[in-house]
Amino acid sequence: MFDDIPRNRPFDAYQAFVLDCKLYWTRQIFPELRKRYAAQGGAPQTGADVAEMMADDTTAQFFGWYERHLQRMKYSGQRGLAVHYSHYREEIAAGLNAEVPERLLDIDPAFEQPEYYTNIDIHQHPGGVWSDEIAGYVYERGAQSTAPMIKKHASLWDRVKMQAMERAGPDVRRVVDLGCGFGASTLPFYAESPEIDVVGIELSAPCLRLAAQRAAEAQAQNVLFKQADAMDTGLEEGTSDIVTSTMMLHEMPPSHIKGVFKESHRLLKPGGVSIHLDFLVRDDPFKEYVHYGHSARNNEPFMVPLNKMDVLQAHKDAGFDDVEIVPFEEFDGALDPSMTSWRFPWTLIIARKSA
Ligand SMILES: C[S@@+](CC[C@H](N)C(=O)[O-])C[C@H]1O[C@@H](n2cnc3c(N)ncnc32)[C@H](O)[C@@H]1O
Numbered sequence: 001m002f003d004d005i006p007r008n009r010p011f012d013a014y015q016a017f018v019l020d021c022k023l024y025w026t027r028q029i030f031p032e033l034r035k036r037y038a039a040q041g042g043a044p045q046t047g048a049d050v051a052e053m054m055a056d057d058t059t060a061q062f063f064g065w066y067e068r069h070l071q072r073m074k075y076s077g078q079r080g081l082a083v084h085y086s087h088y089r090e091e092i093a094a095g096l097n098a099e100v101p102e103r104l105l106d107i108d109p110a111f112e113q114p115e116y117y118t119n120i121d122i123h124q125h126p127g128g129v130w131s132d133e134i135a136g137y138v139y140e141r142g143a144q145s146t147a148p149m150i151k152k153h154a155s156l157w158d159r160v161k162m163q164a165m166e167r168a169g170p171d172v173r174r175v176v177d178l179g180c181g182f183g184a185s186t187l188p189f190y191a192e193s194p195e196i197d198v199v200g201i202e203l204s205a206p207c208l209r210l211a212a213q214r215a216a217e218a219q220a221q222n223v224l225f226k227q228a229d230a231m232d233t234g235l236e237e238g239t240s241d242i243v244t245s246t247m248m249l250h251e252m253p254p255s256h257i258k259g260v261f262k263e264s265h266r267l268l269k270p271g272g273v274s275i276h277l278d279f280l281v282r283d284d285p286f287k288e289y290v291h292y293g294h295s296a297r298n299n300e301p302f303m304v305p306l307n308k309m310d311v312l313q314a315h316k317d318a319g320f321d322d323v324e325i326v327p328f329e330e331f332d333g334a335l336d337p338s339m340t341s342w343r344f345p346w347t348l349i350i351a352r353k354s355a
Contacts (some may be wrong), residue, residue: 001098001211004091014079018330022070025063030290030342037286047281047288054289071124074142081127081138092134096209104210106226107205113228116253116302117203124299129181134286137210140182145164157246160277161188163328164242168273172196172241176267178230178260179203179248183211189242190215190223191333198223201233207292231259235268240267242275249278249349250303253268261318264351268300271355274320277328280347281307287345313347320351 036059037050044050073154077080085092113130122128129139165172173196177186180200190198190209200223202208206224215223228234230248249257264274281287288307297305315323328346329335 001218002092002095004094005088008084008100011079011084015074015081018073019072020025021066025066025070025221026342029059029063029066031340033059033290034340036060044285045134046285047290047292050289051293060326064293064297065106067294069213071298075123075125075138081141082132085134085138085141086132089134092137096133096137096206096213098213100216101221103221104215104223104225105208106206108225108227111203111205111227113203116256120298120301122251127293128204129207129281133206136182136204136207138201140184140210143181157185158188159328159330160185160244160246160275160326160348161192162261163350164273164275167275167350167352175199175239175242175244176233176235176240177245178208178233178245178264179251180211180225182207183214183225185237185244185246186211186223186225187214187218190220191218192274192311194220196222199233199235200225201228201230201235203229231256231261231263235267237266239268241269241272243267244275244277245271246277247279249276250300252305253302254305254309257309257311258314261315261320261351265319265353268353270353274315274349274351274353278306278347278349279303280311280344280349281345290342291345311343315349315351319353321354322352324348324350326350332341 005223022091036057037054040053041342042053044053048112070093075079077083117130118128120128123142125139125142127135175189175196175198177189177200180186182203183200186198186200189196200208200211202211202225208227211225215225226233230245244261249260252260255260268274279291291307292304295301311325326348327335328348330343330346333339334343
Protein backbone atom coordinates (compact mmCIF):
# COMPACT_ATOMS: atom_id res chain seq x y z
CA MET A 1 0.00 0.00 0.00
CA PHE A 2 1.15 3.57 -0.74
CA ASP A 3 3.92 2.16 -2.93
CA ASP A 4 3.23 4.85 -5.55
CA ILE A 5 4.55 7.66 -3.37
CA PRO A 6 8.06 8.34 -4.67
CA ARG A 7 10.99 9.04 -2.37
CA ASN A 8 12.06 12.65 -2.46
CA ARG A 9 15.61 13.34 -1.31
CA PRO A 10 15.28 17.05 -0.40
CA PHE A 11 12.17 16.26 1.65
CA ASP A 12 13.85 13.30 3.39
CA ALA A 13 16.93 15.42 4.11
CA TYR A 14 14.82 18.26 5.51
CA GLN A 15 12.82 15.97 7.78
CA ALA A 16 16.03 14.23 8.93
CA PHE A 17 17.46 17.65 9.76
CA VAL A 18 14.37 18.57 11.81
CA LEU A 19 14.62 15.27 13.69
CA ASP A 20 18.34 15.84 14.38
CA CYS A 21 17.51 19.30 15.72
CA LYS A 22 14.87 17.78 17.99
CA LEU A 23 17.43 15.32 19.29
CA TYR A 24 19.83 18.21 19.96
CA TRP A 25 17.03 20.01 21.83
CA THR A 26 16.27 16.82 23.80
CA ARG A 27 19.83 15.82 24.70
CA GLN A 28 21.74 19.11 24.83
CA ILE A 29 19.49 22.12 25.31
CA PHE A 30 17.19 20.55 27.89
CA PRO A 31 20.02 19.51 30.29
CA GLU A 32 21.49 23.02 29.88
CA LEU A 33 18.12 24.53 30.78
CA ARG A 34 17.97 22.38 33.90
CA LYS A 35 21.46 23.54 34.93
CA ARG A 36 20.46 27.18 34.44
CA TYR A 37 17.36 26.57 36.54
CA ALA A 38 19.36 24.89 39.32
CA ALA A 39 21.83 27.78 39.33
CA GLN A 40 19.02 30.24 40.07
CA GLY A 41 18.43 28.77 43.55
CA GLY A 42 15.21 29.79 45.24
CA ALA A 43 12.27 27.57 46.15
CA PRO A 44 9.61 27.83 43.47
CA GLN A 45 6.39 26.04 44.35
CA THR A 46 4.80 25.77 40.93
CA GLY A 47 5.60 25.74 37.23
CA ALA A 48 4.33 29.32 37.04
CA ASP A 49 6.92 30.35 39.67
CA VAL A 50 9.66 28.73 37.55
CA ALA A 51 8.37 30.47 34.42
CA GLU A 52 8.66 33.79 36.21
CA MET A 53 12.18 32.96 37.45
CA MET A 54 13.35 31.92 33.97
CA ALA A 55 11.60 34.64 31.96
CA ASP A 56 14.80 36.56 31.13
CA ASP A 57 17.07 33.55 30.75
CA THR A 58 18.24 33.28 27.14
CA THR A 59 18.58 29.47 27.25
CA ALA A 60 14.97 29.23 28.45
CA GLN A 61 13.85 31.56 25.69
CA PHE A 62 15.81 29.60 23.08
CA PHE A 63 14.50 26.27 24.43
CA GLY A 64 10.87 27.39 23.95
CA TRP A 65 11.39 29.11 20.60
CA TYR A 66 13.27 26.11 19.20
CA GLU A 67 10.62 23.61 20.31
CA ARG A 68 7.75 25.64 18.86
CA HIS A 69 9.43 26.18 15.50
CA LEU A 70 10.78 22.66 15.06
CA GLN A 71 7.24 21.37 15.38
CA ARG A 72 6.01 23.97 12.91
CA MET A 73 8.78 23.04 10.46
CA LYS A 74 7.89 19.36 10.76
CA TYR A 75 4.34 19.89 9.47
CA SER A 76 4.19 23.19 7.60
CA GLY A 77 6.18 24.93 4.89
CA GLN A 78 7.24 23.52 1.55
CA ARG A 79 8.93 20.42 2.98
CA GLY A 80 6.64 20.02 5.98
CA LEU A 81 4.76 16.73 6.18
CA ALA A 82 1.28 18.19 5.54
CA VAL A 83 2.36 20.18 2.49
CA HIS A 84 4.68 17.55 1.02
CA TYR A 85 2.15 14.72 1.19
CA SER A 86 -0.64 16.93 -0.20
CA HIS A 87 1.21 16.62 -3.54
CA TYR A 88 0.53 12.85 -3.38
CA ARG A 89 -3.08 13.19 -2.29
CA GLU A 90 -4.43 10.98 -5.06
CA GLU A 91 -2.00 8.14 -4.39
CA ILE A 92 -2.57 8.26 -0.63
CA ALA A 93 -6.35 8.52 -0.96
CA ALA A 94 -6.35 5.52 -3.29
CA GLY A 95 -4.45 3.50 -0.67
CA LEU A 96 -6.77 4.65 2.10
CA ASN A 97 -9.93 3.97 0.18
CA ALA A 98 -8.89 0.55 -1.07
CA GLU A 99 -11.43 -1.99 0.07
CA VAL A 100 -10.93 -3.60 3.45
CA PRO A 101 -12.93 -6.52 4.84
CA GLU A 102 -16.19 -5.16 6.32
CA ARG A 103 -15.24 -6.63 9.70
CA LEU A 104 -12.43 -4.08 10.08
CA LEU A 105 -14.01 -0.66 9.67
CA ASP A 106 -17.14 1.12 10.88
CA ILE A 107 -17.29 4.78 9.82
CA ASP A 108 -20.39 6.79 10.67
CA PRO A 109 -21.17 9.17 7.76
CA ALA A 110 -23.37 11.32 10.02
CA PHE A 111 -20.80 11.57 12.80
CA GLU A 112 -20.47 14.99 14.42
CA GLN A 113 -17.12 15.89 15.93
CA PRO A 114 -17.07 17.47 19.39
CA GLU A 115 -16.32 21.18 19.25
CA TYR A 116 -13.18 21.05 21.40
CA TYR A 117 -11.69 18.72 18.77
CA THR A 118 -12.30 20.88 15.71
CA ASN A 119 -11.25 24.14 17.39
CA ILE A 120 -7.54 23.29 17.58
CA ASP A 121 -4.85 22.27 15.12
CA ILE A 122 -3.54 19.68 17.56
CA HIS A 123 0.27 19.14 17.55
CA GLN A 124 0.40 22.10 15.10
CA HIS A 125 -0.87 19.66 12.48
CA PRO A 126 -2.65 21.95 9.95
CA GLY A 127 -6.34 21.04 10.07
CA GLY A 128 -5.79 18.59 12.95
CA VAL A 129 -5.70 14.83 12.43
CA TRP A 130 -9.27 14.61 11.17
CA SER A 131 -10.21 17.25 8.56
CA ASP A 132 -8.13 16.21 5.55
CA GLU A 133 -8.58 12.75 4.04
CA ILE A 134 -4.80 12.19 4.19
CA ALA A 135 -4.45 13.47 7.78
CA GLY A 136 -4.05 9.96 9.23
CA TYR A 137 -1.18 9.20 6.86
CA VAL A 138 0.51 12.53 7.65
CA TYR A 139 0.03 11.90 11.36
CA GLU A 140 1.57 8.43 11.11
CA ARG A 141 4.68 9.99 9.54
CA GLY A 142 4.78 12.78 12.16
CA ALA A 143 4.47 10.40 15.09
CA GLN A 144 7.81 8.84 14.19
CA SER A 145 9.61 11.78 15.79
CA THR A 146 7.28 12.76 18.66
CA ALA A 147 9.51 11.30 21.37
CA PRO A 148 12.90 11.07 19.68
CA MET A 149 14.60 9.20 22.55
CA ILE A 150 12.45 6.16 21.81
CA LYS A 151 14.46 4.45 19.11
CA LYS A 152 11.91 1.79 18.30
CA HIS A 153 8.51 3.39 18.66
CA ALA A 154 6.68 0.08 18.56
CA SER A 155 8.25 -0.75 21.91
CA LEU A 156 6.15 1.92 23.64
CA TRP A 157 2.88 0.34 22.56
CA ASP A 158 4.20 -3.17 23.27
CA ARG A 159 5.02 -2.09 26.78
CA VAL A 160 1.48 -0.82 27.37
CA LYS A 161 0.07 -4.09 26.06
CA MET A 162 2.37 -6.10 28.34
CA GLN A 163 1.35 -4.10 31.40
CA ALA A 164 -2.34 -4.45 30.52
CA MET A 165 -2.16 -8.20 29.84
CA GLU A 166 -0.12 -8.86 32.98
CA ARG A 167 -2.77 -7.20 35.12
CA ALA A 168 -5.79 -8.63 33.36
CA GLY A 169 -4.64 -12.26 33.65
CA PRO A 170 -4.83 -15.14 31.19
CA ASP A 171 -8.51 -15.02 30.19
CA VAL A 172 -8.62 -11.83 28.16
CA ARG A 173 -11.23 -12.08 25.42
CA ARG A 174 -11.98 -8.46 24.55
CA VAL A 175 -9.93 -5.25 24.50
CA VAL A 176 -11.10 -1.73 23.68
CA ASP A 177 -8.48 0.86 22.68
CA LEU A 178 -9.91 4.37 23.04
CA GLY A 179 -8.45 7.14 20.86
CA CYS A 180 -6.65 4.56 18.75
CA GLY A 181 -5.40 7.07 16.13
CA PHE A 182 -3.99 5.22 13.11
CA GLY A 183 -3.98 1.98 15.08
CA ALA A 184 -0.41 1.80 16.44
CA SER A 185 -1.62 1.33 20.02
CA THR A 186 -4.21 -1.25 18.91
CA LEU A 187 -1.82 -3.35 16.83
CA PRO A 188 0.02 -5.21 19.63
CA PHE A 189 -3.34 -6.46 20.95
CA TYR A 190 -4.76 -7.72 17.66
CA ALA A 191 -1.54 -8.81 15.91
CA GLU A 192 -0.01 -10.87 18.70
CA SER A 193 -3.16 -12.28 20.21
CA PRO A 194 -5.52 -13.51 17.46
CA GLU A 195 -7.80 -15.12 20.04
CA ILE A 196 -8.63 -11.67 21.46
CA ASP A 197 -11.42 -9.57 19.99
CA VAL A 198 -10.16 -5.96 19.71
CA VAL A 199 -12.01 -2.70 19.07
CA GLY A 200 -10.28 0.62 18.31
CA ILE A 201 -12.41 3.72 18.94
CA GLU A 202 -11.50 7.02 17.32
CA LEU A 203 -13.04 10.34 16.21
CA SER A 204 -10.96 10.79 13.06
CA ALA A 205 -12.16 8.95 9.95
CA PRO A 206 -8.84 9.42 8.09
CA CYS A 207 -7.00 7.82 11.03
CA LEU A 208 -9.50 4.96 11.19
CA ARG A 209 -9.17 4.27 7.48
CA LEU A 210 -5.40 4.00 7.79
CA ALA A 211 -5.71 1.81 10.90
CA ALA A 212 -8.03 -0.55 9.01
CA GLN A 213 -5.71 -0.67 5.99
CA ARG A 214 -2.76 -1.53 8.23
CA ALA A 215 -4.83 -4.28 9.87
CA ALA A 216 -5.81 -5.62 6.45
CA GLU A 217 -2.12 -5.64 5.47
CA ALA A 218 -1.41 -7.68 8.60
CA GLN A 219 -4.29 -10.02 7.60
CA ALA A 220 -5.96 -9.43 10.96
CA GLN A 221 -9.43 -10.88 11.46
CA ASN A 222 -9.96 -9.92 15.08
CA VAL A 223 -10.14 -6.12 15.10
CA LEU A 224 -12.75 -3.48 14.36
CA PHE A 225 -11.93 0.23 13.98
CA LYS A 226 -15.06 2.17 14.90
CA GLN A 227 -15.81 5.87 14.67
CA ALA A 228 -17.19 7.03 18.00
CA ASP A 229 -16.45 9.31 20.89
CA ALA A 230 -14.43 7.57 23.60
CA MET A 231 -16.91 8.70 26.23
CA ASP A 232 -19.85 7.24 24.31
CA THR A 233 -18.61 4.25 22.34
CA GLY A 234 -21.96 2.58 21.70
CA LEU A 235 -20.36 -0.76 22.65
CA GLU A 236 -22.11 -3.22 24.89
CA GLU A 237 -21.86 -2.79 28.65
CA GLY A 238 -19.77 -5.22 30.74
CA THR A 239 -18.12 -6.98 27.79
CA SER A 240 -14.42 -5.95 27.95
CA ASP A 241 -11.54 -7.35 29.94
CA ILE A 242 -9.27 -4.39 29.17
CA VAL A 243 -10.12 -0.80 28.28
CA THR A 244 -7.04 1.19 27.36
CA SER A 245 -5.95 4.49 25.87
CA THR A 246 -2.52 5.80 24.89
CA MET A 247 -1.89 9.55 24.78
CA MET A 248 -5.59 10.37 24.40
CA LEU A 249 -6.65 11.88 27.74
CA HIS A 250 -4.48 14.97 27.36
CA GLU A 251 -6.23 15.79 24.09
CA MET A 252 -9.67 16.37 25.66
CA PRO A 253 -11.20 18.71 28.26
CA PRO A 254 -11.76 17.50 31.85
CA SER A 255 -15.52 16.95 31.38
CA HIS A 256 -14.68 14.55 28.55
CA ILE A 257 -11.94 12.81 30.56
CA LYS A 258 -14.43 12.16 33.35
CA GLY A 259 -16.83 10.80 30.74
CA VAL A 260 -14.08 8.46 29.48
CA PHE A 261 -13.46 7.06 32.97
CA LYS A 262 -17.21 6.42 33.33
CA GLU A 263 -17.35 4.78 29.91
CA SER A 264 -14.30 2.64 30.76
CA HIS A 265 -16.07 1.44 33.90
CA ARG A 266 -19.29 0.76 31.98
CA LEU A 267 -17.50 -1.27 29.29
CA LEU A 268 -15.52 -3.47 31.67
CA LYS A 269 -16.56 -6.86 32.96
CA PRO A 270 -16.36 -7.21 36.76
CA GLY A 271 -12.65 -7.58 37.59
CA GLY A 272 -11.67 -5.97 34.26
CA VAL A 273 -8.77 -3.52 33.98
CA SER A 274 -8.71 0.06 32.74
CA ILE A 275 -5.24 1.32 31.79
CA HIS A 276 -4.60 4.79 30.40
CA LEU A 277 -1.12 5.97 29.42
CA ASP A 278 -0.70 9.73 29.56
CA PHE A 279 1.36 12.58 30.99
CA LEU A 280 1.24 13.66 34.63
CA VAL A 281 3.78 15.73 36.56
CA ARG A 282 3.67 15.46 40.34
CA ASP A 283 5.53 17.67 42.84
CA ASP A 284 8.20 18.96 40.48
CA PRO A 285 7.86 22.68 39.59
CA PHE A 286 10.63 22.51 36.96
CA LYS A 287 9.04 19.59 35.12
CA GLU A 288 5.65 21.30 35.39
CA TYR A 289 7.12 24.45 33.83
CA VAL A 290 8.57 22.45 30.93
CA HIS A 291 5.37 20.44 30.46
CA TYR A 292 3.03 23.43 30.50
CA GLY A 293 5.34 25.21 28.08
CA HIS A 294 5.20 22.19 25.79
CA SER A 295 1.40 22.23 26.01
CA ALA A 296 1.28 25.82 24.75
CA ARG A 297 4.00 25.43 22.13
CA ASN A 298 2.59 22.22 20.65
CA ASN A 299 -1.07 23.39 20.57
CA GLU A 300 -2.13 20.84 23.18
CA PRO A 301 -4.05 23.01 25.65
CA PHE A 302 -5.72 20.18 27.60
CA MET A 303 -2.41 18.87 28.95
CA VAL A 304 -2.63 21.49 31.69
CA PRO A 305 -6.16 20.76 32.99
CA LEU A 306 -5.43 16.99 32.84
CA ASN A 307 -2.36 17.57 35.00
CA LYS A 308 -4.35 19.66 37.47
CA MET A 309 -7.16 17.15 37.68
CA ASP A 310 -7.64 14.76 40.60
CA VAL A 311 -7.62 11.62 38.43
CA LEU A 312 -7.84 9.35 41.47
CA GLN A 313 -11.05 11.01 42.63
CA ALA A 314 -12.40 11.11 39.07
CA HIS A 315 -11.92 7.33 38.88
CA LYS A 316 -13.68 6.88 42.21
CA ASP A 317 -16.56 9.02 40.93
CA ALA A 318 -16.70 6.76 37.88
CA GLY A 319 -17.14 3.71 40.13
CA PHE A 320 -13.57 2.38 40.47
CA ASP A 321 -12.27 1.64 44.01
CA ASP A 322 -8.94 0.13 43.12
CA VAL A 323 -6.78 2.75 41.34
CA GLU A 324 -3.01 3.21 41.01
CA ILE A 325 -0.97 5.90 39.31
CA VAL A 326 2.53 4.77 38.38
CA PRO A 327 5.42 6.15 36.32
CA PHE A 328 5.84 4.45 32.94
CA GLU A 329 9.25 3.47 31.58
CA GLU A 330 8.91 4.07 27.84
CA PHE A 331 12.38 2.65 27.11
CA ASP A 332 14.91 0.82 29.27
CA GLY A 333 16.59 3.28 31.62
CA ALA A 334 14.07 6.10 31.05
CA LEU A 335 13.35 6.35 34.79
CA ASP A 336 17.01 6.12 35.82
CA PRO A 337 18.07 9.27 37.73
CA SER A 338 21.12 9.49 35.41
CA MET A 339 18.80 10.17 32.45
CA THR A 340 19.26 13.87 31.79
CA SER A 341 17.54 14.20 28.41
CA TRP A 342 14.06 15.62 28.01
CA ARG A 343 11.22 13.12 28.12
CA PHE A 344 7.47 13.27 28.53
CA PRO A 345 6.23 12.62 32.09
CA TRP A 346 4.80 9.25 31.02
CA THR A 347 2.36 7.88 33.59
CA LEU A 348 0.00 4.91 33.75
CA ILE A 349 -3.38 5.28 35.40
CA ILE A 350 -4.57 1.77 36.20
CA ALA A 351 -7.92 0.84 37.73
CA ARG A 352 -9.81 -2.39 38.29
CA LYS A 353 -13.57 -2.76 38.30
CA SER A 354 -14.77 -4.53 41.44
CA ALA A 355 -15.42 -8.21 40.88
C1 LIG B 1 -1.98 11.39 20.49
S1 LIG B 1 -3.17 10.48 19.61
C2 LIG B 1 -2.77 8.82 20.11
C3 LIG B 1 -3.21 7.79 19.13
C4 LIG B 1 -2.87 6.35 19.49
N1 LIG B 1 -3.48 5.95 20.73
C5 LIG B 1 -1.38 6.16 19.56
O1 LIG B 1 -0.86 5.84 20.65
O2 LIG B 1 -0.71 6.32 18.52
C6 LIG B 1 -4.71 10.79 20.42
C7 LIG B 1 -5.89 10.33 19.60
O3 LIG B 1 -7.08 10.52 20.36
C8 LIG B 1 -8.11 10.87 19.47
N2 LIG B 1 -9.20 11.48 20.24
C9 LIG B 1 -9.24 12.71 20.80
N3 LIG B 1 -10.43 12.89 21.42
C10 LIG B 1 -11.13 11.73 21.28
C11 LIG B 1 -12.41 11.30 21.70
N4 LIG B 1 -13.22 12.09 22.40
N5 LIG B 1 -12.82 10.07 21.35
C12 LIG B 1 -12.03 9.25 20.60
N6 LIG B 1 -10.80 9.60 20.18
C13 LIG B 1 -10.36 10.83 20.52
C14 LIG B 1 -7.43 11.78 18.47
O4 LIG B 1 -8.14 11.88 17.27
C15 LIG B 1 -6.07 11.11 18.31
O5 LIG B 1 -6.08 10.20 17.24
